Amino acid sequence: MDFELTEEQQAVRDAAREFSRNQLLPGVIERDTQAIFPEEQVREMGRLGFMGMMVDPKYNGGGMDSISYVVAMEEISKIDASAAVCMSVNNSLVCWGLEKYGTDAQKQKYLKPLAMGSVHGAFCLSEPEAGSDATSQKTIAVDKGDHYLVNGTKNWITNGSTASIYLVFAQTDPAKLHKGISAFIVEKGWGGFTVGKKEDKLGIRGSDTHSLMFTDLKIPKENRIGEEGFGFHLAMKILDGGRLGIAAQALGIASGAYELALAYSKERITFGKPISQHQAIQFKLADMCMEIEAARMLCYKAAFLKDQGRDYTSASAMAKLFASEVAMKTTIEAVQIHGGYGYVKEYHVERLMRDAKITQIYEGTSEIQRIVISRSILRQ
Ligand code: COS
Numbered sequence: 447m448d449f450e451l452t453e454e455q456q457a458v459r460d461a462a463r464e465f466s467r468n469q470l471l472p473g474v475i476e477r478d479t480q481a482i483f484p485e486e487q488v489r490e491m492g493r494l495g496f497m498g499m500m501v502d503p504k505y506n507g508g509g510m511d512s513i514s515y516v517v518a519m520e521e522i523s524k525i526d527a528s529a530a531v532c533m534s535v536n537n538s539l540v541c542w543g544l545e546k547y548g549t550d551a552q553k554q555k556y557l558k559p560l561a562m563g564s565v566h567g568a569f570c571l572s573e574p575e576a577g578s579d580a581t582s583q584k585t586i587a588v589d590k591g592d593h594y595l596v597n598g599t600k601n602w603i604t605n606g607s608t609a610s611i612y613l614v615f616a617q618t619d620p621a622k623l624h625k626g627i628s629a630f631i632v633e634k635g636w637g638g639f640t641v642g643k644k645e646d647k648l649g650i651r652g653s654d655t656h657s658l659m660f661t662d663l664k665i666p667k668e669n670r671i672g673e674e675g676f677g678f679h680l681a682m683k684i685l686d687g688g689r690l691g692i693a694a695q696a697l698g699i700a701s702g703a704y705e706l707a708l709a710y711s712k713e714r715i716t717f718g719k720p721i722s723q724h725q726a727i728q729f730k731l732a733d734m735c736m737e738i739e740a741a742r743m744l745c746y747k748a749a750f751l752k753d754q755g756r757d758y759t760s761a762s763a764m765a766k767l768f769a770s771e772v773a774m775k776t777t778i779e780a781v782q783i784h785g786g787y788g789y790v791k792e793y794h795v796e797r798l799m800r801d802a803k804i805t806q807i808y809e810g811t812s813e814i815q816r817i818v819i820s821r822s823i824l825r826q
Contacts, residue, residue, distance in 0.1 A: 730782070
């Protein structure tokens with residue numbers, strides 16, 4: 447067991463830190479206030495290799511391990527959780543599934559541009575009536591010989607209007623329930639594909655979230671991923687990795703808020719001394735630091751298991767559940783340490799507090815993670 451990052455992982459951390467401070471920090475408050483997607487910054491993340499970090503270099507990826515991915519996600523999320531979720535969706539929810547289960551033709555056509563970040567992707571599983579209960583897909587794909595005709599609506603789609611390539615889940619055989627769900631690759635611009643309204647969100651306001659409508663959308667047969675009926679299994683496998691990405695995002699939100707609170711506590715004077723000299727603040731800092739470290743260890747463990755090719759379903763659920771609860775708690779305390787200054791935008795911590803909330807909800811709520819963990823315990 448080795449608790450040190452390798453030289454390569456440290457270099458990834460330093461590059462992500464430098465990029466975040468130099469290119470994400472300026473304008474992050476304005477992007478949040480006005481709900482502006484960080485388009486130029488996401489393109490730069492592609493140029494720097496953050497959009498397809500774990501993809502094989504033969505498909506234009508970085509060929510890196512999952513610890514490097516967690517480390518980069520933490521650094522980027524400290525500064526801009528909206529840019530980070532775009533990165534997480536592309537790496538974990540789109541590139542990974544395509545690389546693992548796509549045909550070579552699909553990888554050549556779709557994975558290569560996604561991994562180099564010249565375009566980015568979206569993952570379309572949630573529906574108005576299928577969030578936590580993801581098996582209840584109402585989107586229907588009817589076999590028409592050389593293509594499928596797809597009708598339905600998807601909800602809460604991250605990168606909904608900015609993506610170029612979409613992984614879409616739909617029922618090809620409703621009688622088989624979840625075993626009748628299939629997965630497809632859809633290109634933006636195809637007839638019958640409409641981007642719906644943009645969501646006006648509490649947090650991650652720079653992230654581009656939309657509903658999508660499919661009306662007689664034609665998907666060529668060669669764009670199905672795996673066999674008919676493979677879709678739900680694929681979605682669950684993909685979400686194992688996605689949850690690790692969101693765990694790392696939550697970790698970054700928490701550690702970003704902690705670092706700000708720590709620095710502020712050394713500068714702010716009350717009753718004749720820096721507030722860091724008051725025990726009430728010291729105890730908060732101690733708890734924040736300890737809980738963040740524990741969240742980081744859970745993230746690294748899940749990443750380690752993934753890279754070993756071992757089962758990490760429960761480990762990634764634990765990492766996400768714990769890190770997201772820590773993010774919420776830590777950001778609330780960071781606002782408290784800042785006092786009145788914490789309640790205004792200029793000091794960043796109120797944004798991090800709003801951003802933290804989504805990590806307890808998307809890619810499986812905290813309650814869903816408890817289901818995943820407890821089922822795993824009871825199966826053993
Ligand atoms: N990897 C591979 N397969 C998995 C899996 C995983 N991590 N988790 C479940 N499955 C498989 C099961 O093995 C089962 O397959 P079989 O029917 O072939 O045996 C199938 O999926 C259905 O599993 P289960 O019976 O446990 O389904 P449930 O409806 O009870 O729900 C949960 C399972 C709750 C884990 C699932 O619905 C879930 O993760 N929901 C949340 C979805 C989500 O994250 N939504 C957010 C959208 S993305 S922002």
